[in-house]
Amino acid sequence: MKKQIWKYVLVLAATGVVAVVGSKISQMAVDAMKAADSFPKVDAATADAHAKIILQQKCADCHGPEADYNRFLNLLSFGLLRDHVENARRTFTMESDGSLRSGVVDYLKMDRVLTTRHMPPAAYTAVHIGSRLTPRDVAVLRNRYSVEGAAARRFAAIAPQSEPSNEWESARIYLGWLLYNDGRLSTSNEVSCASCHDLTKGGTDNLAKSEGVPGPDGKPQLGGVNAPTTYNAAGHIRQFWDGRAADLQEQAGGPPLNPVEMGYSHPSDWEKIAAKLQQDPVLVALFAYVYGDKGITGETITGAIAAYEKTLVTPDSAFDRYLRGDDKALTDEQKEGMEEFVKLGCATCHSGPALGGISFEYINTHADFRSLAVAEDYKEGAHGLADYTGKKEHTDMFRVPALRNVALTAPYFHTGSVDSLHKAVRIMIQTQTSETPTDRTVENITSFLEAQTGQFKGKSLETLTPQDVRPNL
Ligand code: HEC
Numbered sequence: 001m002k003k004q005i006w007k008y009v010l011v012l013a014a015t016g017v018v019a020v021v022g023s024k025i026s027q028m029a030v031d032a033m034k035a036a037d038s039f040p041k042v043d044a045a046t047a048d049a050h051a052k053i054i055l056q057q058k059c060a061d062c063h064g065p066e067a068d069y070n071r072f073l074n075l076l077s078f079g080l081l082r083d084h085v086e087n088a089r090r091t092f093t094m095e096s097d098g099s100l101r102s103g104v105v106d107y108l109k110m111d112r113v114l115t116t117r118h119m120p121p122a123a124y125t126a127v128h129i130g131s132r133l134t135p136r137d138v139a140v141l142r143n144r145y146s147v148e149g150a151a152a153r154r155f156a157a158i159a160p161q162s163e164p165s166n167e168w169e170s171a172r173i174y175l176g177w178l179l180y181n182d183g184r185l186s187t188s189n190e191v192s193c194a195s196c197h198d199l200t201k202g203g204t205d206n207l208a209k210s211e212g213v214p215g216p217d218g219k220p221q222l223g224g225v226n227a228p229t230t231y232n233a234a235g236h237i238r239q240f241w242d243g244r245a246a247d248l249q250e251q252a253g254g255p256p257l258n259p260v261e262m263g264y265s266h267p268s269d270w271e272k273i274a275a276k277l278q279q280d281p282v283l284v285a286l287f288a289y290v291y292g293d294k295g296i297t298g299e300t301i302t303g304a305i306a307a308y309e310k311t312l313v314t315p316d317s318a319f320d321r322y323l324r325g326d327d328k329a330l331t332d333e334q335k336e337g338m339e340e341f342v343k344l345g346c347a348t349c350h351s352g353p354a355l356g357g358i359s360f361e362y363i364n365t366h367a368d369f370r371s372l373a374v375a376e377d378y379k380e381g382a383h384g385l386a387d388y389t390g391k392k393e394h395t396d397m398f399r400v401p402a403l404r405n406v407a408l409t410a411p412y413f414h415t416g417s418v419d420s421l422h423k424a425v426r427i428m429i430q431t432q433t434s435e436t437p438t439d440r441t442v443e444n445i446t447s448f449l450e451a452q453t454g455q456f457k458g459k460s461l462e463t464l465t466p467q468d469v470r471p472n473l
């Protein structure tokens with residue numbers, strides 16, 4: 001950004017003209033680039049070298065590790081320049097050699113840009129002579145990032161759960177199910193994992209804030225953020241909205257020792273929990289069979305719960321059937337919604353088998369999330385990944401929620417402050433894209449998301465009873 005300051009002075013002097021000219025040029029660019037697909041492939045080493053030059057010259061000003069803005073010009077532009085570079089960095093970052101930082105999701109973003117070809121932004125190409133992507137550039141970059149496989153990585157059917165491979169595994173899962181439903185993991189003996197992650201309610205409690213053990217006033221204490229579903233959680237890169245647990249077992253160690261949720265607070269309190277469970281002959285026998293000499297400890301309790309949670313996958317939604325080739329599984333409205341979901345870029349962050357859960361992303365790139373989605377009492381709430389890492393730049397980066405079964409898991413967002421899926425979709429369009437949501441788009445996408453309701457052991461999640469989620473021993 002620092003290099004070509006005078007060009008930005010030009011932009012500031014003639015913003016209006018540039019915008020008009022820019023959009024014309026960008027239309028021409030799009031037309032020209034449509035020819036890109038016909039370029040022959042080059043070998044990997046050549047593609048790498050060419051790609052590096054293209055990325056350095058045409059993208060790094062805004063997306064490279066050194067991307068920065070000029071303070072003086074920023075003042076002149078009333079902060080526009082800073083917003084531009086910050087938005088670029090929040091949306092997509094790359095190393096100086098062009099390698100992507102966060103795996104599949106950044107790769108899907110790149111694929112989207114090489115398909116829609118809206119980068120670099122029109123105002124930039126209008127003044128940075130020669131910064132437009134030529135058809136050859138697009139061909140080289142497509143080659144560099146092997147974007148051909150993108151469709152398969154964007155959407156994938158959820159694989160059905162395989163049966164436990166032996167009796168030991170069955171017993172461990174059964175034990176996990178017992179513990180998942182066991183109130184003795186809490187000080188009140190009444191709050192279990194299932195209280196807040198009810199598998200007949202899409203794996204949630206359908207409350208804005210979960211109700212933990214009673215406080216001094218005798219009323220349930222309330223959690224700070226909305227409870228996500230435990231269904232399909234095994235596929236998440238990390239657990240919790242702020243990612244503070246690496247996996248399901250580490251996560252399961254959290255609630256019992258959370259004073260608000262299950263009431264205990266110190267690691268040594270596992271001994272108190274174990275002492276209660278020791279009174280139960282069925283549990284004692286199961287622990288002995290599954291864990292032998294290890295007995296009942298924090299580690300064995302959470303290990304069994306995690307094993308049970310790994311079975312909580314929900315294949316065979318209408319969308320899964322569609323992905324497997326049943327064209328009639330989705331309605332026309334849902335298919336239209338799916339296309340818009342891809343076109344608007346929802347499917348970059350909400351991608352993979354669970355439609356999300358695989359990256360951390362900023363919640364307020366295009367609009368202020370809090371003013372749109374957050375009830376008054378949440379104003380000082382969670383800060384996302386920064387709460388775990390302590391790094392300022394991680395403020396407002398949240399683990400992207402998976403959208404499988406999302407029609408059943410209201411209310412929405414980490415705040416739990418939005419009751420309807422329609423409204424959640426509208427807010428996502430406002431905060432995550434530069435488009436203005438229309439009723440039709442919101443309707444179509446919502447209907448596509450309703451096709452995400454899956455099945456557990458052959459039964460729709462909508463009609464499950466507690467008996468259906470009990471594993472066989
Ligand atoms: C003048 C600054 C600027 C330059 C130069 C620039 N970008 Fe961007 N880029 C942005 C901004 C701002 C955003 C976020 C807003 C948006 O999506 O329009 C963005 C978003 C993106 C995204 C994320 C899109 C998504 O769907 O999530 C990708 C990928 C991207 N740019 C790639 C590139 C590539 C590749 C180049 C070089 C060919 C490039 N950009 C050049 C400013 C820039």
Ligand code: HEC
Pocket residue numbers: 180185191192193194195196197210211212213223224225226227228229230233236238239240241242248251252253255256260261262305
């Ligand atoms: C009092 C309600 C409550 C209880 C009891 C509770 N949870 Fe949670 N659970 C939550 C809330 C709220 C969150 C989100 C917290 C956060 O992200 O900071 C959560 C997060 C999770 C997650 C992370 C999901 C994701 O998408 O990141 C998993 C998995 C989970 N809980 C499993 C369990 C298990 C297993 C137990 C029992 C040992 C349990 N929970 C007990 C409320 C509860």
Ligand code: HEC
Pocket residue numbers: 341344345346347348349350360361362363398399400401402403406409411412413414415424425428429432433445
């Ligand atoms: C840049 C990444 C990104 C993009 C693009 C994106 N989302 Fe999201 N989405 C998120 C994050 C992060 C959250 C969690 C927000 C929060 O609660 O703080 C979220 C939350 C949601 C939720 C609420 C889920 C729940 O269980 O609470 C829905 C629904 C949703 N997104 C739909 C969409 C739709 C539809 C689009 C396209 C218009 C979209 N998202 C685009 C990152 C993204």
